[in-house]
Amino acid sequence: MGRERVRYPAFAICFTLLLLVPLVVVVATAVNPGAYIKFPPDGFTLDWFTTAVETPRFQSSLLLSLRIAVIASVVGLALTIPTAVAITRGRRRLRPWVSTATVLPLITPDMLLALGLLIMLVQIGMASSLIGLVLGHVLIGMPLAVQVLVAALSGVDENVEQAAQTLGASRATAFVRVTLPAILPAIGSAAVFLFIFSFDNVSISLFLSAPGQTTLPITMFQYLEYNSDPTVSAMSTILIVLSLVVAVVLSRLGGLSHLAGSPTRRSS
Amino acid sequence: MTFTHQSGTAPASTEASVPYLRLRAVTKQYPTGGGVAGVDLTVAKGDMLVLLGPSGCGKTTLLRTLAGLLQPDSGAIELDGQDLVSVPTFRRNISMVFQTWALFPTMTVRDNVAFGLKMRHVGKQDRNERVARALELVGLTEFADRLPRQLSGGQQQRVAVARAIVVEPRLILMDEPLSSLDHRIRVQLRAQLKDLQRGLGLTGVYVTHDHTEALALGDRIAVMDAGRIVELGRPVDVFARPTRRYTAEFLGLANVVDVSADGGGYRTAAGARIPDDVIAGRSDVVAVALRPDCVRLSQTDDGGTPGVVRVVEYQPGGVLHDVELTGGARLQALTPVGLSYSIDTPVFVTPEWSKAVPLAD
Numbered sequence: 253m254g255r256e257r258v259r260y261p262a263f264a265i266c267f268t269l270l271l272l273v274p275l276v277v278v279v280a281t282a283v284n285p286g287a288y289i290k291f292p293p294d295g296f297t298l299d300w301f302t303t304a305v306e307t308p309r310f311q312s313s314l315l316l317s318l319r320i321a322v323i324a325s326v327v328g329l330a331l332t333i334p335t336a337v338a339i340t341r342g343r344r345r346l347r348p349w350v351s352t353a354t355v356l357p358l359i360t361p362d363m364l365l366a367l368g369l370l371i372m373l374v375q376i377g378m379a380s381s382l383i384g385l386v387l388g389h390v391l392i393g394m395p396l397a398v399q400v401l402v403a404a405l406s407g408v409d410e411n412v413e414q415a416a417q418t419l420g421a422s423r424a425t426a427f428v429r430v431t432l433p434a435i436l437p438a439i440g441s442a443a444v445f446l447f448i449f450s451f452d453n454v455s456i457s458l459f460l461s462a463p464g465q466t467t468l469p470i471t472m473f474q475y476l477e478y479n480s481d482p483t484v485s486a487m488s489t490i491l492i493v494l495s496l497v498v499a500v501v502l503s504r505l506g507g508l509s510h511l512a513g514s515p516t517r518r519s520s
Numbered sequence: 521m522t523f524t525h526q527s528g529t530a531p532a533s534t535e536a537s538v539p540y541l542r543l544r545a546v547t548k549q550y551p552t553g554g555g556v557a558g559v560d561l562t563v564a565k566g567d568m569l570v571l572l573g574p575s576g577c578g579k580t581t582l583l584r585t586l587a588g589l590l591q592p593d594s595g596a597i598e599l600d601g602q603d604l605v606s607v608p609t610f611r612r613n614i615s616m617v618f619q620t621w622a623l624f625p626t627m628t629v630r631d632n633v634a635f636g637l638k639m640r641h642v643g644k645q646d647r648n649e650r651v652a653r654a655l656e657l658v659g660l661t662e663f664a665d666r667l668p669r670q671l672s673g674g675q676q677q678r679v680a681v682a683r684a685i686v687v688e689p690r691l692i693l694m695d696e697p698l699s700s701l702d703h704r705i706r707v708q709l710r711a712q713l714k715d716l717q718r719g720l721g722l723t724g725v726y727v728t729h730d731h732t733e734a735l736a737l738g739d740r741i742a743v744m745d746a747g748r749i750v751e752l753g754r755p756v757d758v759f760a761r762p763t764r765r766y767t768a769e770f771l772g773l774a775n776v777v778d779v780s781a782d783g784g785g786y787r788t789a790a791g792a793r794i795p796d797d798v799i800a801g802r803s804d805v806v807a808v809a810l811r812p813d814c815v816r817l818s819q820t821d822d823g824g825t826p827g828v829v830r831v832v833e834y835q836p837g838g839v840l841h842d843v844e845l846t847g848g849a850r851l852q853a854l855t856p857v858g859l860s861y862s863i864d865t866p867v868f869v870t871p872e873w874s875k876a877v878p879l880a881d
Contacts, residue, residue, distance in 0.1 A: 408625075409620050409622055411618040411619075411620050411622035412622045412623070412624060412625070414587075414589050414609075414616075414618075414622070415616065415618055415622040415623075415624075415680075415683075416624070416635065417588075417589070417609040417610050418587055418588075418589075418609055418610070418612075418614060418615055418616040418684075418693075419610075419615065419635050419636035419639055419683065419684075419687060420610050420611075420613070420636055420639030420640055420687070421610055421635075421639050422608075422610050423610075425610075425639070426610075429635075430624050430626075433624075433626040433627075434624075434625050434626050436626075
């Protein structure tokens with residue numbers, strides 16, 4: 253994509269390094285040969301990675317986290333795409349209100365959301381179920397996903413869908429054949445956001461996990477409470493590498509640029 | 521109907537006896553104002569009707585109603601004897617070219633043009649042939665595999681036209697399709713568009729606010745004001761002999777001078793008498809239109825009204841002078857290039873009122 257090459261000034265480089273320091277520390281502690289977390293490390297070993305991968309608790313909660321994150325992404329997309337369409341194609345007067353409402357979960361403290369959800373789920377007898385946990389995770393990821401999709405949809409010329417209709421496509425066909433492909437990168441971004449928000453989440457999971465169903469961040473937290481060996485650091489390092497992959501994918505899809513108001517793909 | 525029509529065999533535009541498209545009392549109002557009210561129109565097969573008017577006059581509303589993108593509040597629309605209002609857009613077989621062209625951004629030029637045929641389940645071979653022919657017609661054969669964003673504005677516009685004509689629509693609607701282009705390309709494409717429409721025998725409705733476009737493209741022109749059609753006729757009639765002050769002022773091609781009845785005749789505010797045969801016995805005349813080339817300028821006192829040249833503008837047909845008459849009124853006069861006057865020159869102005877056109881309100 254022929255974008256203009258951006259020059260990174262010193263400030264931006266310093267700032268980026270500052271953001272990366274904690275990650276570097278975590279990675280460094282993971283290779284400490286001793287059975288304790290220490291920075292800088294005394295030597296180099298990859299044994300803790302083996303331990304981390306082979307610890308059954310980590311294995312099961314990693315699988316659970318991945319499963320929940322995938323389900324949350326799919327359910328989240330099923331909810332956010334129609335929402336975004338409704339916001340962009342709906343009544344102009346209602347648009348800012350609906351838009352603000354969908355951002356609320358983002359600015360409310362997670363704890364309160366989790367508490368509210370817990371009370372609600374207890375009332376309907378769904379507490380401690382996987383469904384409740386998934387719902388909570390979807391709720392956390394939805395605001396950003398909706399915003400990304402709304403931004404992308406606003407960049408699609410409304411006439412395009414109407415042109416498809418005049419050419420013989422029903423409304424549904426026009427949406428699927430014309431609009432959906434145009435916002436595919438944004439849908440990818442939204443899915444990634446939903447995935448990350450679910451995978452990373454601690455507070456909601458803390459309230460809504462059923463006993464024996466702990467997600468990876470919770471397991472790691474619990475492990476740290478009673479252990480001080482670098483297994484957690486090794487696990488974190490694996491996650492950091494995975495996140496980097498996701499970050500690259502996200503930037504390829506346009507990621508946050510959808511939010512910055514530059515989604516238009518029409519030529520100048 | 522294929523693309524085999526030659527320009528000569530297209531239905532002659534003057535055979536307007538059988539209305540192909542008929543609108544009866546079509547009304548579409550918006551709660552915020554605007555829209556159209558009680559529009560009656562007919563378009564003959566093979567004709568291009570231009571809806572001309574300023575923005576907000578309802579011309580685009582009318583076009584979208586024809587496309588089915590808007591539902592009229594009341595009134596009837598018939599195409600080829602069939603009621604249209606109850607037919608959803610995608611079953612109307614009416615193509616539309618949008619102001620923004622509205623090309624499908626993720627599809628190549630070829631797929632854009634093929635879209636309508638796919639929706640009609642045209643077989644692959646037939647489809648490919650027709651797409652190729654349509655692209656050839658608009659001269660974009662070598663751009664078939666490009667994406668819309670890789671094309672210039674003029675090229676995108678031609679894709680939009682190809683996409684609209686390839687399905688052989690019963691009616692083609694155009695919503696200011698040239699307005700976002702440079703002047704030179706606009707003039708070029710205007711001619712191509714007319715050629716194409718004639719050659720394919722397409723019946724069309726074309727919306728514009730540009731009167732040169734209306735002149736160039738229309739077999740008939742409907743001038744719109746505030747949701748109504750105020751004047752309808754052949755381009756030459758509408759332009760040379762407008763009947764309403766609104767039309768004359770909107771076209772901006774002539775001086776519009778208020779007149780009032782004064783003992784059996786009509787006089788301007790300055791007192792000049794309008795010849796009776798100009799008025800031709802009409803009683804609804806409120807003003808007259810006088811083309812600038814019917815206003816004579818002279819530097820010697822030949823009995824004309826004294827005035828001063830305020831603005832001079834070079835035009836293809838001569839030099840246009842904006843003259844301020846004593847008393848403050850303004851009159852435009854067109855003189856041959858060699859006989860122009862410079863700014864601030866005192867002149868004597870003689871309007872040839874016998875060439876004026878009477879205007880109703």
